[in-house]
Amino acid sequence: MxxxxxxxxxxxxxxxxxxxxxxxxxxxxxxxxxxxxxxxxxxxxxxxxxxxxxxxxxxxxxxxxxxxxxxxxxxxxxxxxxxxxxxxxxxxxxxxxxxxxxxxxxxxxxxxxxxxxxxxxxxxxxxxxxxxxxxxxxxxxxxxxxxxxxxxxxxxxxxxxxxxxxxxxxRFNDKALDAYLSFQYVPQPMTFFKDVYCLLPGHFMWYRDGVVETQRYFEAKFKPDLEMTEEEAVNKIEKVFENSVEAHKIADVEVGCFLSSGVDSSYVASYFEGQKTFTVGFDFGEKYNEIDWAKSLSEKIGVEHHSKLISSEEFWAAVPKVQYHMDQPLADPSCIALYFVTKIASEHVKVVLSGEGADELFGGYTCYNDPRVFKWYQKIVPYFLRRGIGWICKKLPDIKGRDYLIRAIHPLEKRYIGNAYMYDEKQKKELLKNPEIATDPARMCRRMYTRARRYDDETKMQYLDINMWMVGDILLKADRMSMANSLELRVPFLDKEVFKVAASLPTALRVNKFNTKYAMRKAAARHLPEEVAEKPKLGFPVPTRVWLKDEHYYHVVKDMFTSTTAEKFFNTELLLNYLDEHFEEKEDNSRKIWTIYVFLVWYQIYFGAVAPEDLKPAEKPATAAAAPAETEEEAQEEELEEAEDVEDGGTKVFTPVKESDAQAVEEEQAEGPAQAEEPAQAEEPAQAEEPEQEAPVYEDIYSSSPKKARRVNIEEEEQAPISFTDDIDPEDFFANLKSQLRENFDSEDTDSDGNE
Structure with missing residues (x-):
């Protein structure tokens, strides 16, 4: 590398x-x-x-x-x-x-x-x-x-x-701050530095005589083979993945592998007999420590295992160094865990393989179940009533099941902006000193949803995450944290031959009522113990929620929230209110707090001229006791935003490199029926009707030549768990509703940070 x-x-x-x-x-x-x-x-x-x-x-x-x-x-x-x-x-x-x-x-x-x-x-x-x-x-x-x-x-x-x-x-780009507050990362090609851009994935660029010209050469298009059986799918996945891992192991130096307790890295590690694997964890119980799982699996598959237990002091001291290497703030706390696991790996090998990309390609996130679960609820409950229920839920404390009913209000394009969701437009307007920069994050996703408009909702979510979340969060931290420790990180799931197979899977072999990554798990089960192949995703979970209830780290964050940097950008009274609510266990605000804290640390390094080592927090007193670990509810999935002006299928376009030019670029007009704007949140729910959704169709949506475009209609199988007649009895309806909610809320769910 x-x-x-x-x-x-x-x-x-x-x-x-x-x-x-x-x-x-x-x-x-x-x-x-x-x-x-x-x-x-x-x-x-x-x-x-x-x-x-x-x-x-x-x-x-x-x-x-x-x-x-x-x-x-x-x-x-x-x-x-x-x-x-x-x-x-x-x-x-x-x-x-x-x-x-x-x-x-x-x-x-x-x-x-x-x-x-x-x-x-x-x-x-x-x-x-x-x-x-x-x-x-x-x-x-x-x-x-x-x-x-x-x-x-x-x-x-x-x-x-x-x-x-x-x-x-x-120069600081305040548009990036607006996007970051919603996504926990900055959607590419935008950056926090005005006039600096990321070249987008699957693109090349010419620079000639002062002119920049870009073109897209690859797009991750899903083309499911509806005749494919489960057995055929599992065989294809196993064959192509084995080939990819062997190709990714080619090197003139030793190659190792990351290993958590989940199926992705474990499947990779199953091809590493006699070689080295690496894991990190935290001393906050099994939820935050997969070392024992990894050690046990390493013994079963015959690899030499290395691990590290990260102390609270080490984690917090590393935050400035990590944000320096990131170049831009990233509020995903797992990037710091990744920093430590790449550090221990670099002491033994020069190259490691990891499991990034499996969730996006094969449908691994639990949120991909939402469309299937929401389908019956959205069909039976009128839109105005869903809005009313959601409005009431927003007034309730942070109780289990609340977010399900809130997320189920709107169609996918209005509620899902990617795998993480921090602040909505209203919250940003209240929080920011300059509320004029706050926008609806769903606007940034419009182009992605336009491109994926013929897919079913599960596939739309995958497409969005492949092009936004995976690039802006998952792969960014993988590259920066491995390179910070001079370690090459390779990702065999993100291979174009593997993607061809993943893209051909029918939706039901990716996500169904039995599991996520359904067919991929079946392939992995041929190489792993069943309990590993079927284990829910955790990754390298981080106990930020627990730390922020600890008095020492509460004050570390409070000092930052009352700094002149915080005063410059935010209404600090509201920041302190978020912090106090969490500390007093009234509301789980950990992810919102962490998002702001990370930004302030990053800003002081890149615009405040403070060296990363000078931002090291004071060491925790030896007498301070750690707060007990407890469960957290997944509070994710809603809107995302887009600052993209580079791509247009197979057509060359000029990239706006100047700020003034970028403002002049008109937003691409969506084809087909227009999506209605989500009304602003009001004190009383609006009596709006749900917009009619177009039937899912798969197609080559951005072929370079119209003559090459092919379209295949997809007959979706009915997955609604309950069927009702038009003249439904209210008692029966709410009895079924209660049953369904209990079934879904009692299931084990984790978010991208491993929190329940």
Whole structure:
């Protein structure tokens, strides 16, 4: 794994500048560095040596020397591609996969991606035309950021590298704060730095003569085979996943594996007999500590296991360092657990495999059950009555079952913005010093829902999470935390061949009344004990909720909430009210509190010029007792937002790099019947009728050519657990309602942080 950076144009002492830009990302590649400069461009590179340890340094060129490449990633089919390219008369001087990339571009140009299998972010400079070509992998596993400084391009693996350019003006993007408060991350391509953008997954970009042009080359489209049986699905998953894991283990150094008690990492680890696995946990009971589970599984599958119990003091002390490496605030506390597990892994190996992507591709999150569970309720209970019930529930304390009835009010497009939901528009307006920046987060999801408009609701949720939550949260923390410890992290579920199989599964083989990731779990059960294959998802759960009821950490957060930084952005009286409510166990506000705390820590580092080590909280007194662990209710899934202006299917578009340009871009008009805007929350429920939903249809929704578009109608099987007649008896209705609610609320549910 590596880090890349570069800029075009004349600049005083540009050799020193490119070195500074490269040095600040040394953690991405501590083994060596490399540079290329001519009169037009300066390119920098840091290397973590994985393949061809002796000759794989960069920048690297083709045999003619007119193409110069810096590259971050791994191409898992590089040996086959090298043989194919040699047959086409290309000549190689190394055995590295990076040289295969530059020759693939020379041979196939923009069509190179249909040949590549792997994760990557790279820059190729053509000396003859002075064009710069940037590209990012299919799912966004590896990052790539860019900006224009005047008319000159500046790009890097991490934003902190761009900040080293002397002509870049660092400015805070308050639109990103608005989005972050709802999502717990910033939806790409937007960033917290004005005029700095992420190149989106599955996109490439040309920079020519001061103009940036982007194009999408890959989209995760679901095309279910309705004739597929369960046995066929399980066989296909097992075969393609075994092939992917073996491909992802290719390296000239030792490869290890992360291991929690869940099915995803356990399935990966089942192919690691005799090798090393790694786990972390917290000393707050089984809910926050999977080490014993992981040790037991390691013995059964024959791997050498390493683990670490993270203390409360270690966790809180690491928050500033983690947020520095993240570049942008991420309110997912599991990123800090991930920092520690990558740290212990890096002491033993250079490469690890992990289970990211399984939930998004195969339908693993418990919230994907919502459409099936809500279907009967939304069908039987009129929209105005659901709104009334939801309005009453919002006035109730944080009791079990309340959020179910709140979430069930609206159709999917109005309530689901992704796997995490923090603040809605009304809450943001109350919280922010500048309420004008607060927007409805569901607006950011409109383009995604337009793209997925023909899918059923479960598949829409997967599509949204693949393109937003997975990229903005899951893969961001995986890359940054592993690279912070100079460790390469590979994700065999996020392989384009694996996705082909996942996309072909009928919805009922992804999510049904029996389980999530249904067919994938059946495949994993052939390699794992049944209790592991069927175990609910936890990941690396973090006890933030418990800590915030501890007097010491209550005061750590309170100090931050009363800081001048907090006063600058927020109504601190409301912040303290959230904190006190949680501390006094009146309401579980832990995730909302953590979201604000993380942002304030990050802001002080990047805009307050405070070194991460100076933000270390005071150590907890030895006499202070930890608060007891207790259950938390999942309070998620509602709206998300979109700051995207880059993609348009197979058509090239210009990316708005200037703030003024971005404001001028008109929002894409949705095809088909328009979705009605959700009315603002009022003291009394509105008597609105539910908008009619279009029947689900699968299609190639963004084919590059209309002639290639194919459409297949899907007959959804009836999954409503109760059937009622029109003249229903009220007693029967509420008896059935009570039965259904009990069945759903008594089930074991966890959110993305592992909280119940």
């Amino acid at each position: 590596c880090g890349i950076c570069g800029f075009t144009g004349e600049l005083e002492q540009r050799e020193d500048v490119i070195k500074k830009m490269t040095e600040v990302i040394t953690h991405r590649g501590p083994d060596s560095d490399g540079f290329f400069m001519d009169n037009y461009i300066s390119m920098g590179f840091r290397r973590l040596s994985i393949i061809d340890l002796e000759k794989g340094d960069q920048p690297i060129t083709n045999e003619a020397g007119n193409l110069v490449l810096t590259y971050n990633g791994e191409i898992y089919n590089y040996k086959e591609l090298k043989k194919e390219l040699e047959e086409k008369d290309h000549h190689f001087s190394t055995t590295s996969d990076s040289e295969v990339v530059v020759h693939a571009f020379e041979e196939w140009g923009e069509d190179m991606f249909e040949h590549l299998r792997g994760m990557f972010a790279f820059a190729i400079y053509n000396k003859d035309t002075r064009a710069v070509f940037l590209a990012r992998d299919f799912f966004g596993i590896k990052p790539l950021h860019y900006t224009l400084i005047g008319d000159e391009l500046c790009y890097a693996s991490e934003i902190k590298s761009i900040l080293e350019h002397p002509d870049f003006m660092k």
